[in-house]
Amino acid sequence: MFERRNIQRTYLKISREVKDFLLSDKSREFFIFLFFFFVAGGFWLLQTLNNDYEADFSIPVRLKGVPNNVVITSEPASELRIKVKDKGTVLLNYMLGKSFYPVILDYADYKGVDNQVRIYPSQFEKKVLNQLNASTRLLSMKPDTLEYIYSTGASKLVPVKLRGTLSAGREYYLSDTIFSPDSVLVYAPQGVLDTIAVAYTQPVKLEDISDTLRQQVPLRIQKGVKFVPSSIEMMLPVDIYTEKTVEVPLRGVNFPADKVLRAFPSKVQVTFQVGLSHFRQINADDFHIYVSYEELLRLGSDKYTVKIKNLPKGVSQVRFNPAQVDFLIEQVSLDYGD
Known part of the structure; x- marks a missing residue:
């Protein structure tokens, strides 16, 4: 109850103050000033809009009538940017009231060379001018040439x-x-x-x-x-690296029938990085260390530097232990049967 009385008292007090202000001499002077301010502003705006200005507008571009067996591989520009000049009142009408209709390009009206069609301003400028007031000057259009490329189904x-x-x-x-x-x-x-x-x-x-x-x-x-x-x-797909080591034997290739490779040690440890998801899939059988007979003859020493030509997919950062092995080419007897 007490709160309601306070609210009523406050409301009546504010109402009296507002009423007193509106009926006071200061209030009348303020409204007279406001009236003349808006009148002067209106005259200034009319005078300003009566001057000539330049403005930019956009007009949509549409291509229609494309046959079913034709694919447009490069579309024409989606809009024309035009620059015009006229009085401010006309330009204001373009901005607030007038909406421009699309410039329609009919596929059947234009013939291309090597599947390319170029449409020059003389062929579509009239469609723009028809939408402008007679007093409006068209200063420029961009792009000044509309073009598209098509394919006949290829x-x-x-x-x-x-x-x-x-x-x-x-x-x-x-x-x-x-x-x-x-x-x-x-x-x-x-x-x-x-x-x-x-x-x-x-x-x-x-x-x-x-x-x-x-x-x-x-x-x-x-x-x-x-x-x-x-x-x-x-x-x-992203994977995290982990390291793995396997033992891989050295195998001689292209050796004559009466010669064999003896390597010391005969196996090397191959340590490499591999993704965690492939850790169990990669094993010693995926690595092949082949030593060719011709390569050993060219060395001129009894030490061979271990190398692998082809790595399994997903394997990187390979190193060998030992990096070099001793070898000899052993002569073996051939046992021919009768």
Whole structure:
């Protein structure tokens, strides 16, 4: 009850103060000033809008009537940027009231050369001028030429390839680069289509990757070429490095029938880095140390430096213990039967 009385008292007090202010001499002077201020502002605005100004506007561009057997591989510009000059009142009408209709290009109206169509200002400028007031001057249009390239159904499937650089964080590595889809359909005029073997991605630069990454990557835009789809999903599986050691025997190759390789030791320890997910899959049978007879003859010493030509996939940072082995080429007798 007490709170309600306080609220009523406060309301009545504020109402009286507002009423007294509105009926006071100061209030009348304030409203007279405000009235003349708005009148002066209105005159100033009308005077300002009566001057000539330049302004930029955009008009949409649409291509219609494309036959079913035609693929537009490079679209025309989606809009025309026009610069016009007129009185401020007219430009204000363009900004606030008038909306521009699209410039319609009918496919059947234009003939191309080598699957390329160029439409010059003289062929579409009238469609712009028809939407402007008679007093409006068209100063410029950009682009000043509309063009598009088409293919009459010629296409082929090409693989996707990465363009860019990828690097994993410390102690991690990228076990693969997977694209989905890994191939895309490419449409282009026949002469251009014959030169396309792969679809490259837009340049990609990713560093210090420490977790499996999925990313949508657009394909590189080429004039007169359309890829379907125009972007692909790239997955970068990331694995952590671990170290493993296996024992691998040295095997002689291309030795004459009466000679054999004797190596000391006959096996070496191969230590390497491999992703944790492949640790159990990689074993000694995946490594082959072949020593050719011809190579040993060229050495001129009895020490052979161990090396492997082909490493299993996912293996890196390989080292041998020992790095060199002693060897001799032993003559063996051939036992021929009767």
